[in-house]
Amino acid sequence: MASVSEDEAMRRAIALAARGLGATSPNPVVGCVLLDADGEVVGEGFHAYAGGPHAEIVALAQAGRRARGGTAVVTLEPCDHTGRTGPCSHALIAAGVARVVVAVPDPNPVASGGAATLRAAGVQVDLGVRGDEAEAGNIAWLTSMRRGWPYLIWKYAATLDGRSAAADGTSMWITSEAARIDVHALRGTVDAVIAGVGTVLADDPRLTARNLRDGTLAIRQPLRVVVDSSGRTPTQARVRDGAARTWVATAAEVGAGPDGRVDLAALLAELHHRGVRAALLEGGPTLAGAFLAAGLVDRIVGYVAPKLLGAGPTALLDAGVTTIADAIDLELTDVTQVGPDLRITALPRKREA
Ligand SMILES: NC(=O)c1ccc[n+]([C@@H]2O[C@H](COP(=O)([O-])OP(=O)(O)OC[C@H]3O[C@@H](n4cnc5c(N)ncnc54)[C@H](OP(=O)(O)O)[C@@H]3O)[C@@H](O)[C@H]2O)c1
Numbered sequence: 001m002a003s004v005s006e007d008e009a010m011r012r013a014i015a016l017a018a019r020g021l022g023a024t025s026p027n028p029v030v031g032c033v034l035l036d037a038d039g040e041v042v043g044e045g046f047h048a049y050a051g052g053p054h055a056e057i058v059a060l061a062q063a064g065r066r067a068r069g070g071t072a073v074v075t076l077e078p079c080d081h082t083g084r085t086g087p088c089s090h091a092l093i094a095a096g097v098a099r100v101v102v103a104v105p106d107p108n109p110v111a112s113g114g115a116a117t118l119r120a121a122g123v124q125v126d127l128g129v130r131g132d133e134a135e136a137g138n139i140a141w142l143t144s145m146r147r148g149w150p151y152l153i154w155k156y157a158a159t160l161d162g163r164s165a166a167a168d169g170t171s172m173w174i175t176s177e178a179a180r181i182d183v184h185a186l187r188g189t190v191d192a193v194i195a196g197v198g199t200v201l202a203d204d205p206r207l208t209a210r211n212l213r214d215g216t217l218a219i220r221q222p223l224r225v226v227v228d229s230s231g232r233t234p235t236q237a238r239v240r241d242g243a244a245r246t247w248v249a250t251a252a253e254v255g256a257g258p259d260g261r262v263d264l265a266a267l268l269a270e271l272h273h274r275g276v277r278a279a280l281l282e283g284g285p286t287l288a289g290a291f292l293a294a295g296l297v298d299r300i301v302g303y304v305a306p307k308l309l310g311a312g313p314t315a316l317l318d319a320g321v322t323t324i325a326d327a328i329d330l331e332l333t334d335v336t337q338v339g340p341d342l343r344i345t346a347l348p349r350k351r352e353a
Helices: 006-019 055-069 087-096 115-119 131-137 139-146 177-187 197-204 262-272 285-293
Strands: 032-037 043-047 070-075 099-104 124-127 152-159 192-196 221-228 246-249 278-281 299-305 330-338 342-347
Touching: 006 043, 006 055, 006 099, 006 131, 032 055, 032 177, 055 070, 055 087, 070 131, 087 115, 087 262, 099 115, 099 131, 115 124, 131 139, 139 152, 139 278, 152 177, 152 285, 177 299, 177 330, 177 342, 192 197, 192 285, 192 299, 192 342, 197 221, 221 262, 278 285
Parallel strands: 070 099, 099 124, 152 278, 152 299, 192 221, 192 278, 221 246
Antiparallel strands: 032 043, 032 070, 299 342, 330 342
């Protein structure tokens, strides 16, 4: 069982891990706090970018000799393999750490086994401390590693009566600048942004993560994915502007479903293969309906503006629901006011097979 100081250190390690969100893919976010034998904090670190030092290594470097006989408190089981960096399990053993407290076991078969290696070397290992909290902070990576396709967030903007555009097709802007700034921050936390060719043809979006006030691009850009069965994306479309990588995913390349359109499950599997762990589905209503109908959406983030249109396209089209008993049930997890708008976060409840 974790001591009070270890529990407090895990809280801190989870907060440290969150600093890496959006920058570590295809690796997880990880935080680590090192306590000396008296329970004093002597080092801390987090994994800041893929290929960079792991959280444990940063914390060990800070602690130096004071790590000997101490405790490493880590949000994820220390890795046990040599990738771009060496195994953290070995580094902890070499530093003389006596105990390792872990929140979540590593589901990645390539890197797991750190706990067993540590125990074999006589290091005491405690697994599961603040596990739910650490799991929530790393949900996209953990989910995608366990099942082999990315964690998918569907984001949309709508009026209070659920419209995504007016009757004449105008939609800029439904939501406030504050909400759109929030969306750009969300784009900065994912590895890919997905839109259907319908949205590209209608709105010609850039789909980059940028500062809305001055247009400067974020350092790290998500992969832009256009789901385009027959390759209708114009050569001059803004998504092809070179500001970020773009993949126009056609049925010929990905595979087709029974309707001849891009097979969405195969698309997500290919994105996972390309290192995408979290993806943001940004539209539009046809593609969102198809992803929801296939049960491939993990989280919904809706920006709802205090406006009414009364006519015009809705934010969601056919999602495979024809009768009220089949409505896609959601669990609300957060409601936050962003400027004048509401940001509503919800999780689809798993349906009975
Ligand atoms: N309010 C919002 O949050 C929001 C966000 C985005 C867009 N929009 C609005 O949505 C409108 C565009 O709507 P839309 O429905 O045409 O756009 P969309 O959902 O982005 O694109 C639909 C197209 O995706 C392609 N697609 C490829 N594989 C598919 C599959 N398996 N299932 C379904 N579709 C597949 C289809 O064209 P192919 O068969 O040719 O591949 C389909 O016509 C625009 O007016 C835009 O302003 C609103």
